[in-house]
Every structure is written in structure tokens, then in C-alpha cells.
Amino acid sequence: MVPHLITALTGPINELEARILESMPAIERWFRLEWMEHTPPFYCAVDLRNAGYKLAPVDTELYPSAFNNLTPEMLPLAVQAAMAAVEKICPEAKNLLLVPGPELANPFYLTHLQRLVEVFTLAGLNVRLGTLARDAKGPRKLALPDGGSLTIEPLQRGKRRLGLKDFDPCTILLNNELREGVPGLLEDLHEQYLLPPLHASTSSRRKSRHFQSYEEVAKRFAKLLGMDPWLIHPMYGQCGKVDFGTAEGLECVKSNVDALLTKIRRKHKEYGIADKAFVVVKSDAMGGPDVLTVRDAKDLDDPQRRARMSRGADPVREVIVQEGVPTYERINDAVAEPVVYMIDRYVIGGFYRVHAARGTDESLDAPGSAYVPLAFAESTQLPRRGAKPGASAPNRFYMYGVIGRLAMLGASYELEATDPEAEVYA
């Protein structure tokens, strides 16, 4: 299934696509050299928004949770990438301990886990699942939608190592974002590889820190290609604590919104873009609640609008104000955004996230979204050079793979900058 792209066949994105295609050897070489200096996250999923006039990552997840949306055709690429990753991290590994998130009642998440187990088993590891649930007593069978099952076991923490009963892993792979903070039994594991590292957990990351790193990456990449980094980077500003109930601290948000809207309008004028500028106000903490679409700073004076940001326990939060990037891709009239999946430094596949009830300027990562797997696997790596930019789906997907990898590299910079161990040598 090839999505219907309503993005115009002329304009900035097509220039960007043409530039990316003609620079492919330079781009791949640049990535190779970057990955010599910077360690890629073990796995990563990047949400992109294609506005036609710009293409930007809006979310870089370090605990991807939708391997179930990849097609079976993508699995060999995933297995090969997993082999490369394992070889680099722990070539003598026999055992991999996978620690899932709490969504074990969700059949999609269970199928996702099944795929992950499959990938790492086929990469040559004994894979077993361990739960962080404190009340886990013994092994528990999880029934899978396809009739199969997975077994999840209580974790056993020794003085220096973490494992399961009769199972001592070389690597512990977290598929749990640790939203509630880092449990003690994951701390001080210096003999085993714990991936992603604890400071990558959702409770530790800040969106502003990620986009600061991504901006650095985008600027370097734009310099390599001799282009405006804005074409691949969403501008942003940040504020300290804001109380969305009492409106305390809201002035900072409003002035950031104003300043950002002005900057966006200037860019729109420069590129002759007719779209009305908007920004999104998000919680700076990862895994925060909803995202607020704002077209005017005055919108924030409305307590009902603000209420969307004060849902949950705490109406006080730090926020990031980010340039709104609409997504103009559609599948059967529903708004769609591409999601790129990576293991180690390799693009292994992707899919479209589709939401029929949402607008082009809203987040699609919300209840009611659907997923359209794409034969990304073939496409990202096989652009047809010489094909007219924009005319060929495969070319578009190569570009998605490049921007996905830029966001992943941003995450790599981010994790280096936030690594608490790194301070020791600073």
C-alpha cells in the first residue's frame, strides 16, 4: 500500500529531496563518521511531520513500542541490524533479558514484544522476559493474540548483577520507559550492559534538551548540504515552571509563543508559504500529557484551553513551545505522519500513524490512531536516483530515513550531554 501524498510536487520539500538524493554519498559518509564519534541509541523510533515546505522530527522515542506495526518483510533487516548491535556491545553474549513496560494487558503491545523477542532470538540470543512489577511471584504466561504465549518472570537482583532464576544475561534491554522513575534494582549494574542507559528514561529526559541537540545536528547537516536548517528543524523556546490552573508563569509561555509566531511568519514570508503559523505547547518532560495547538498568545488566556495542559495530578509543569509543523500526508482522507524505526545505526522500517478524527495541526499520537505498515524496508534504502523528486514514493522514504537518523543522532548527542557518568571525566 502506497500512501496518497498530497504534498505539492514543487516547493521546498522537493528541493530538499533533490538535494538529499544528489548528496547521498556525502550524507552516508557523514553518518559513518558521526557514528564513529557518537554511539547510536540501541533502538529508536522517530515521528516525522511532512508539511510540504519542511520535514521535521517531532518525537524521538528511545523505548519504541510498536514493532508490531512493522511488516514481516522488515524483520530480516531488523535481525541483521540487531546482529550488528549485539556484536558491537557484547559479542560473547548468550542471554538477553528484556524488561517490558507495564502495558501487558494491551494486545498490540504484546504482539510488539513477541516481535522483539523474535528479532533478538533470530539474531542468536536466548531471550527471556523479566518484570519490574513488585508483586510478581513466579513465572507468568502472557497469552498472545496469535494463540502463542510469552513467559514473564520476576527479576532477581544480586549484589552486582540482575537476572532471572537460572538466567544471567550479558545485556538487559529495557522496553520500559520508567515513567515513574528509576527503581533501585536497576541501579549500580556495572557488570552488565543496561540499555538504554538509565538517564534515557522518560522520567529523566527533557524535550528541550533533545531539541537543543537536534538543532546542533540539523545545523551541521544543513551546512554539509548548503541549505537552511529550518527546512528540517522545528524552532522552539522553553519556560520554567508554569501553573496551568492558576496561570502563574504563563507570561513566559505567552511571550515565547509571540516570539516564535513572529519567527515562523518571517520564514513563511521568505519561502512564500500561505499556511497560518501555529505553535504547540507541550510539557518539557517526556511522556507528558496532551499537546496544545496555539495560533495566538491570547488563546492561552482561555482557562478551558489551558485545562488540556493541567490534566493529570499536577497542573504545574515546565513547558516547551515549539513551531507547529502540520502534516499534509493523508491516507484515505485521514491525516497521516511517518514513523521511522531504527536499530543501532540502521533504518529497519516504518509505518504511517493515521488519525481520522484529528487535524493536520494536531498530534496524531492519541487514542483512535491507526497504523499503516509500509514497505519501508525496501524503500528507505532503495531510492530511485534519477527519478523526479516527489514523484517517487521510494525517494520520499529515503529522505524520511535520513531525517529519522538525524533525530537519532540528536538523541545520541543528548545522551552524551546528560550522561551522569561522563561528569567524572569532565
Add this chain to the structure above:
Amino acid sequence: MVPHLITALTGPINELEARILESMPAIERWFRLEWMEHTPPFYCAVDLRNAGYKLAPVDTELYPSAFNNLTPEMLPLAVQAAMAAVEKICPEAKNLLLVPGPELANPFYLTHLQRLVEVFTLAGLNVRLGTLARDAKGPRKLALPDGGSLTIEPLQRGKRRLGLKDFDPCTILLNNELREGVPGLLEDLHEQYLLPPLHASTSSRRKSRHFQSYEEVAKRFAKLLGMDPWLIHPMYGQCGKVDFGTAEGLECVKSNVDALLTKIRRKHKEYGIADKAFVVVKSDAMGGPDVLTVRDAKDLDDPQRRARMSRGADPVREVIVQEGVPTYERINDAVAEPVVYMIDRYVIGGFYRVHAARGTDESLDAPGSAYVPLAFAESTQLPRRGAKPGASAPNRFYMYGVIGRLAMLGASYELEATDPEAEVYA
């Protein structure tokens, strides 16, 4: 298309398959550790013969020439493997110089070259072709069967580097086996990566040396799995110079044939195999002419039979006498043998070589052979664990990928043992 396998669903091969599947994590770990010690050839193609009672490599090519037989679905795996290989060898590389063989009038070979160029271009390199032909004056266009074209240019040798006009490559990839020996302009290139190394050329390699290394690999692997190495290894003996015209030196061949037939019959008895034992007599030099199937040493007294080995300029040659491994796989009644393709340490695909006019005990690599591409890419890496051995094509292909990699590892041992540079440190 899934081939019809007439191999029995019980017997040694299915035991081997079951053993290989249950030992997958141990096998992959073993390969990872082997590749830490030994450098895989840059690319490699291995011909296998599946006799039902044993599965053995019979030819390990270091200049694979049939990428055209891989399906488009296999290309992403090839590209990913090529990226890994380039990253390891020369991460700062921009340019790759590909030196094709002399078969430029063969449309299949041209399509093969087109695929190779595609793979390395998509891996992020500027790829250009250089010819070893001494009479090449300027760039020459090669028309491709699909209507496209490739350009091949005269090589330019500097004092220390080899390139093309305005093209200085980091890596020179030979797809030319150098049957006629090593031309001077490829010698003493110490600043560039020349792959495969010159001592891998067909004029330098000896089959007996390869199978000596493969035997070592097969024994180690068999020890890991606690099985008889004979199940994956063809026994062999070798002789010095034999004149197939005058029969001088033939006694050595005959006694080797006798000894080998006795050993094979003993193995057949041990495993209850009803097949009549046979051996093949081949030129020990790589790229030698035909292969002689012999069931009795007396067969060699017949000058007409011997004539097959004395074709070509020189009736005198060194020979290897090898256990004959019949291939019992068939596609539409034609005898078939699997061919496994690899780049760096990764299986990237494969196909069946099919020959309607040849018997199960003859070489299929002969004029008249056809090729059936297989969805190997998906299959080699995605065995269905738990499926009944022999009942599932994917499982069989995983096994082929394992034996293909063992032969590649054999080539790696072989090239280390024959490396003329290595002697310096010996």
C-alpha cells in the same frame, strides 16, 4: 517460489537441521566470536549440495558474479551489509572503484554489475568502473539489458595509488578473479584497500587449501554441536602433477580414489545410506575446467573419460579427489543446488542453480544452467523455531545460511594461511 524438496523428511539432514535450530543462539555466538578473530571476505558465494544424508559446500567463490540472480527484495539486506562492511574497512570513504571481469559481452554479467553498483551506491559511495583491458583508450558505455547503461573507464596507475581520471578511490573492489595472473598495476598498492586481496585471486588459490581450512572449521563447528563433521564436510585427498594425456602420475589419483571410496562406503554403512559411493576428480587450481565423476578407480584407465580433464592448453594439472555429494533437490524435475550469497559476515540472499540436463552426481555449474531466485532474504534469517524439521522451507534456508557462512569462514582461515604479508611477522 518454493522449491520442491525431495529430500526425505527423516534421516541425518533432518537431525542436523533440528540440531542447528535448537543451537541457534550458540551458533550465532560462535560466529560472532570467530569473526572477532578472523576477517570475513568482503563478499562471497557458496555452492551447496544437499544429499539428504549430508549437506556440504562444494565451491566458495570470492568474486561472486551473479548478484543479478538475487531478487529486489534482497537488496535492502545487501545494502545494509555493505554499509557495515564499508564502515569497518574505510569509514571515511567517498569513492569505490569496481574492477569487473572480462565478461562484458554477457548481459547477465552486466546486470550483475548493475546490481553491485546499485548496492554500493545505496550504501553511500560514489562508484565507478575501471577496466583492466590494456587497450582501453577512454570511457566506454556498456548498454544494459534494461535499457540503462554503465560507463567503464581505463585505470590510471600512479606511483602509489590506482584510480580513474579525476577519481581517487579509498577502496578498490575486484570483481575480476584474475585468472590469467595478477597484473602489475594491481601490485604494491599499500595506501588503498584492494579487496579481495591479490592472494585470493583464482590464479593463486588451491581447492585443497580451501578444503583443508574448511575441514578445520567444520570440525570446530561439529564439536560445538556434538555431531559428526562428516555431515557437513566432503572428504578429500590430493595429488601432485598428473598428465591426463599420457596418464603419468595417475597412480596417485587412482589410489586416492580407492581410499576415498572405501572411506565413503564405511560412512554410508554407518548411516545406512543406500547410495552408491562416488568421487569427483577436479583440478586443484581454482577455475579449472570440468569435473570428473568417478565411481571406480578403473574408470580413469579410459582415455576418453580422462580427456575431459585434459581439455584446455595443458593436460598436466594438480588434482583434488573429493567425496561426491549428490544433490537431491529438484525444481520441476531439474536437479538443483542452493547458492548462498554473503557480504561481510551477513547472508544477504541466494538462489537455486538448476540444470535440466545434468544428473544428481554432476556439477551444475556448466553451460545450460538456469537460476531460480528465492525469497532467501526473508528465509535464511527467519527460521520458524518449533516447526517440524524438514517440513518448513524457512528452516532449511537457515541451515543453508549456516553452512554457507562456515564455508566463508573456511575461506577466511584459508586467506590468513596463504597471506604472503603474514609471513613477515611469522
